[in-house]
Amino acid sequence: MSGEERNDRASGNADAEKVDEKAAGEASDTSDDKADANESARPSEERNLGAAKSRTGTGGAVEQPAVDQSPVNVPAPTGEVRAVGVRHGMFGTSGTGDTSGYGGLVSAKVFPAPAQRPYGGWFDEVADALEARLHATGLTTAIESVVVHRGEITFHVRRDDLPFVAQMLRDDEALRFEFCSGVSGVHYPEDTGRELHAVYHLTSMTHNRRIRVEVTAPDSDPHVPSLVSVYPTLDWHERETYDMFGLVFDGHPALTRVLMPDDWPGHPQRKDYPLGGIPVEYKGGSIPPPDQRRSYN
């Protein structure tokens, strides 16, 4: 084994362990803290992670290398790795017996890590302009992290500072993000403490640039400041996100459901809301609804 390969393997394992420790730490946290309101909502497999880890860890077998160690798939060496849950086995099967022999495999769902300077291209200009304005107003902690992935830049903004940051993004001469494409909710049930994400896509028509702004809110406090006063187009978009995810946009002029009926119970696009459906019979066979079929995820 060449030295370079060994280094790769070492760093890959170290990162994997870090993730495992983090996930395991969270799992033990929740099992200790019975008062945690989220505990019941957390999936059972995450709570069982500790058990799964000991199963795989104490096998005494030769340690297996990670499946894919190409540089692309190794998380960035610096910065905190953002894992939003774990995947069991190799084929995502559940409910039926996994005969593949990979059933005990536990791998973290890792999202792209925060980027370090320089981000490259005009990303730095935008980040510089934004940071300069934030420093001038004393809001240095507004930007939690910056992720550059696949040629797109994402600013993770602290939710309390969102209206101010959005106002600056729109009005500052060097930024000029005049156009907001809307807000899209994403529900990460395993991203503890920040389960609900609101993702805004902003366009600067002046500079022909596109950025993404992301804020998070915990399930226990699903509130995000409304941006309707900055971008009036978000009126219906925020209503839709409230409708589908239960994310409350404080300050919205009339936050009501927009797509679902007014008296609809629940918020359909949350991950804990079932898809629904009935089995379909076809030529004597019965096909279960999509969310109860065997899947490979």
Added chain:
Amino acid sequence: MSTDTSQQQDLYATPGETSQGRVFTVTGQDWDSIAQSIGESAEERVVVNMGPQHPSTHGVLRLILELEGETVTEARCGIGYLHTGIEKNMEYRSWVQGVTFCTRMDYLSPFYNEATYCLGVERLLDIEDDIPEKAQVMRVLLMELNRISSHLVAIATGGMEIGALTVMTIGFRERELVLDLFELITGLRMNHAFIRPGGVAQDLPPGALDEIRDFIALMKKRLPEYAALCNANPIFKGRLEGIGHLDLAGCLALGITGPVLRSTGYAWDLRKTQPYCGYEDYDFEVQTWDTCDSYGRFRIRLNEMSESLKIVEQCADRLAGLEGAPVMVGDRKIAWPSQLAIGSDGMGNSLDHIRHIMGESMEALIHHFKLVTEGFRVPAGQAYVPIESPRGELGAHVVSDGGTRPFRAHFRDPSFTNLQATSVMSEGGMVADVIVAIASIDPVMGGVDR
């Protein structure tokens, strides 16, 4: 509910559901009795529910209009009647199957839904530069043909709603020609699921280029007919000019894109400003108008059809030189394993491929099985690749957690956003002008409600 004026009981609105005012249930053929009883009460301020089942509201759109005489003082939209949970459903299907769902959202521009979703998935897969040239050209060809058919429907239904029935009949006549081309190329008139992550599903069938050339020649004769029929028609202009006014500041604040934005004179078209699918290689002009009104939007749509025809012509020329070129990415871990072919029981995997996997190669069979049942994995992350649909910026926010199914797919549909302009475009105008203003937005409720 006024039992004296209407014999029919409204099953869905019981008397207890309204707190003030009298409610008249209008079912048609009963205008005399309605008018009589309104005359008795002599109320000036009337709230009218227009839709959701109304021929002039462009689909199942409900308009709640507050009127004083003929003047609209407040206009609100009720949407959601066509919500089908497509985004949620996509989370339970593989990445490739997602195309089959999202194509059904904005049913007048299915290729755009597929394209923006596939571009997002391809960006996450990091194969944007590996898409074969022929696939990109075919995407552009189909999208531009689709722009023509979509604009034809916009103009046709818009004309019908103001009583110009000839515009409707000739609009749908020409649209049928485009749908015939779609049927020839993809096998379906609508809901094609033809653009797939990594390329397109199928190569051009034999004879398609000739059909496309015939269509171009015919449309070059037919498009000027619309201009001759409408552009200087005093009744048409009288109904459209100055109606649905929205200036640039209003458009940007409300996030309006597409022909409505370009009718303010601002040449913002993502095909030019942020090119995708190789649009930088085509010669076309962005169409603008400077009147900010419905008439300008009509003229823009008319001109854009001519520009689209120019692009289609360039596509046809390029495709003629690309015969036999691949239409799917070379990576066998992503590309659908087989070409499609017509068999005795309809379209399906080609028999050569079936023979190969069933009789010749165990590995090919395993590969086919894995790709078809499990699908491919997409690296974790999120992407947003907007494109210029006939109605404006259409984008799919695609989120992956590294699995074989979309973790979340959210579509920023231009119809949904643009429909927010209903109030500002129609308040202060006449009831009849509400119809014209909404027709100039051209919302497609399948896209609005998803």
